[in-house]
Amino acid sequence: MTSLHPGSAPPTLSKGDGLATVSVRGLSHWYGTGSMERQVLQGIDLEIRPGEVVLLTGPSGCGKTTLLTLVGALRQVMEGSVRVLGCELKGSSRHERQLLRRSVGMIFQGHNLLRCLTAEQNVQMGADLLPDLGYRARRDLSREWLRAVGLSDHLGKLPHDLSGGQKQRVAIARALAAHPRLLLADEPTAALDSRTGREVVDLLKRLARDEGCGVLMVTHDPRILDVADRLVRMEDGRLWASDTADG
């Protein structure tokens, strides 16, 4: 029996797919056409189970971000199979991908908060994606998440008035407020000093574990590798080594 959040069931969930949050098989991807064509992903296989934290490392330009955008249903899959939350993304329509993205939380390198909204309103933009929830309930939910990331004193502040670490924590709260079952993060600590980065990643891991949501995190930061349940290294569009770093 799969446990689903009410209302956030992806359109084509099949039970036979097991419990994998993400299941990538033979994924290849190209950019450009003709003589400019360049292959960025070559036969990727990857599996993420619910609640598992997978860290993806590798030199820049090796295709990590491309993999992230494909798993995040932000790009059309060219070759291979990508199943996210039971939904096959190969050949999916724009609308299917948009609906699926509601169940996928994303944390970006920059915080990408809406400049014109306060911290609370930014988080509520995430909570607003939840169907069947009244305005008041969504607002309370947003406040709870901001409390969970330790920002209950900064509800009414604009991103402009928050520090880098605080902004990233608002972004985490926003991503989690939509009850995602998969969290994608692209170098969430890149703009933070080591101590704040550490705090943010620990917070991310704790909250993701509590929510039972899988995490795929791209990072260069060697100081946070230990949060991973599993480390995946990517080079030249291939996943080279997978080792378990439990700790």
Place this chain on the structure above:
Amino acid sequence: MTLWQGRRIPLAWLLLTRQPMRLAVALAGITFAGILMFMQLGFRDALFDSSITVHKLFDTDLVLLSPRTKSSISMAGFPQRRLVQAMADPDVTGTTPVHWNLLLWRNPKTKGTRSILALGFEPRDPLFIDPAVTALTPRLTQKGRVLFDDQSRDEFGPVATWFSEGRTVESEVAGKRLRVAGLFTAGASFGADGNILTSRETFLSLLPNTPPGSIELGLIRLRPGADPAQVVKRLQGLLPEDVSVLTKQGFLDLEMDYWRSSTAIGFIFSLGAAMGFVVGCVIVYQILYSDVSDHLPEYATLMAMGYSLLTLLGVVAREGLLLAIFGYLPAYAAGQVLYAVIHAATKLPVAMAGDRAITVFLMILVMCMGSAAMAMRKLGDADPADIF
């Protein structure tokens, strides 16, 4: 696309108001365009309305005119006998002959002369809709007396003021001395800057060369329940070719059509309003386009979070709607003030007509929503895959 959703973060409102300078510029532009449209359309309507201020005074069902009459500033004469002949129709209950011409009025203060519209009629004839005017007409039985339109332009002299102060106001028209016996209210028009009413006897003494038995306007009143269009048809068959028979509305339309078709005024003012519209479009488009461009990464973020393109288009559409509403309100208020100023300065019947207020609002709405639709094309550039 739902233009207004249940309680959500009012994103469109916040996008606009968190950049107060840009919002102020946008609203100033829309307000300016709105004022321009109000002014141009106001002038145009005032022209057409004012051209019939005198025509609207008459209590009549049908009118007889000379076929050579094209407008109130060139009224041609026709034989008064035609009115008597019109009485032959069973539906006609009464007729009234009216003399109508432009005369030179001497300003009693500066002694300068200026063209004024004079109507001459038998003081006892029932002529006017307004009982206040009818009540004054017995004062005209004495020769050399006129009623003066207190809405006439100031160039005719401070006649209304002097008269109200109880002074005897005398002036000279066509070399004859006239005394003002009362004030009535009609209004200046583009054709005539002022109006006087006088008796037929006085009128003819001012224009001694008028052929005997010739009048410029014949009023025909019908039995209640008679169909004016039917009577017009019958009278056209009955009367010779030297008169034309019109309904009262036809009489008003003739005058308005003259100003509409034989002058460029309607076109000029409509063009002015169109320019206001175009200027407004450019400003709103600029504002919304740069707004979308500036926030493109944020729109892309929202798409990555799972918001649909339609939702985001709705945000831009709501921005357009808000701009339309908040740009229109000051334009409406300024329009009211400017109409009052123009009315005081020109005596033209400009006022905030309900249909014009709606027309201008709709034009501003089209302007803002059209610009929003153009700016939305930029949203297509928001690619959520680009933001990682």
